[in-house]
Amino acid sequence: MDQLSQTFSALADPTRRAILAKLASGAATVGEIAEPFDMSLPAVSRHLKVLTEAGLIERSTEAQWRRCALRGEGFRAAADWMEFYRRFWEQQFDRLDAFLKSTVPTPAKGKRRARRKP
Amino acid sequence: MDQLSQTFSALADPTRRAILAKLASGAATVGEIAEPFDMSLPAVSRHLKVLTEAGLIERSTEAQWRRCALRGEGFRAAADWMEFYRRFWEQQFDRLDAFLKSTVPTPAKGKRRARRKP
DNA sequence: TCCATATTTAACAACTTAGTTAAATACAGA
DNA sequence: TCTGTATTTAACTAAGTTGTTAAATATGGA
Structure with a gap:
């Protein structure tokens, strides 16, 4: 294996x-x-x-x-493997973040995607 | 499960x-x-x-x-779980690093052992 | 409706896993 | 050497995983 x-x-x-x-x-x-x-x-x-x-x-x-x-x-190899996917859950968080911001009365509309800073 | x-x-x-x-x-x-x-x-x-x-x-x-x-x-929960153990492999690396430093008094050109990527 | 395409479910075999109890092994000390 | 403590190995069982092929289901379009 x-x-x-x-x-x-x-x-x-x-x-x-x-x-x-x-x-x-x-x-x-x-x-x-x-x-x-x-x-x-x-x-x-x-x-x-x-x-x-x-x-x-x-x-x-x-x-x-x-x-x-x-x-x-x-642990290192497995942790490194996981690390590669980090952007996916952070991106998902950013989407939620963006959604919440767009729900607040703020005139910024449109389909932009926020990116989290590293 | x-x-x-x-x-x-x-x-x-x-x-x-x-x-x-x-x-x-x-x-x-x-x-x-x-x-x-x-x-x-x-x-x-x-x-x-x-x-x-x-x-x-x-x-x-x-x-x-x-x-x-x-x-x-x-992925988040598993990644968080792994993250807790990070200190163990980093610590291990640090120990090796410290050992190598103490073994080679003068870090001159003639390196005896390759260092792993930081 | 009937058909072709896309995908899942069913039934099965081979193999692995995780636990059990009983027996074997390893070591320290009298 | 004998004995007690610590741990592993053996033999077994029950359940779970991964793959197969055949059949069932879902959807769009002629």
Whole structure:
């Protein structure tokens, strides 16, 4: 599977996103990560495997614990991909903005399209 | 399924990302969208359904054609979610940057390692 | 009305995913 | 070496995804 698909696929699960959110405030062991979830340890272990293979986390061994930490670089490609589409939602916002402005008693009429500044 | 999962799940397929890329340069009918793919029309139709349900595209009817267009707003939540993690990859870059600076006392001509684009 | 074009729905197969429990493995310390 | 704690792997099931072909539906025009 291509890298982008693997990343988005890994992010498409609420449990995995919750794991990432936890790791955003610091590294943790598998047991610590699993604790808040109403799910067996093997299930969490597999979510961690998916995140690792997607490059979103990295793991190190400390005695009998496996410490997991966020791997920022793993987000970059997906974030860059998304960034390309930013203009579309900003443009949409501008359209709404323009619409609201045109609703206000202002004589400016016509089909012009506002562009947001970068 | 929650909205974020639905969005990321929709993006986790190269065919669907290719469809979005095409729509980024303008709206198109189902037939036009399907044309470049080595895949049956019903298969493309289903990808479009997934994208529609994820809110990433919107459709309108014109005679017997269904016109599809990018729906920027649909990207926003996922992009915002990603944005939260930006500091992690930027921080990682900064760490590398700092490491390289500390490793090379005098940034002279003989560069030992290429720097990634800023 | 009937036909051609555009698209979706139905029915199906192959494959993947996400969870379960039970067993296996890894390591630290008595 | 034996034991307890931490974690992964195996085997299995249920459900979901992606593709196929055939049939159904929608629309405009002769």
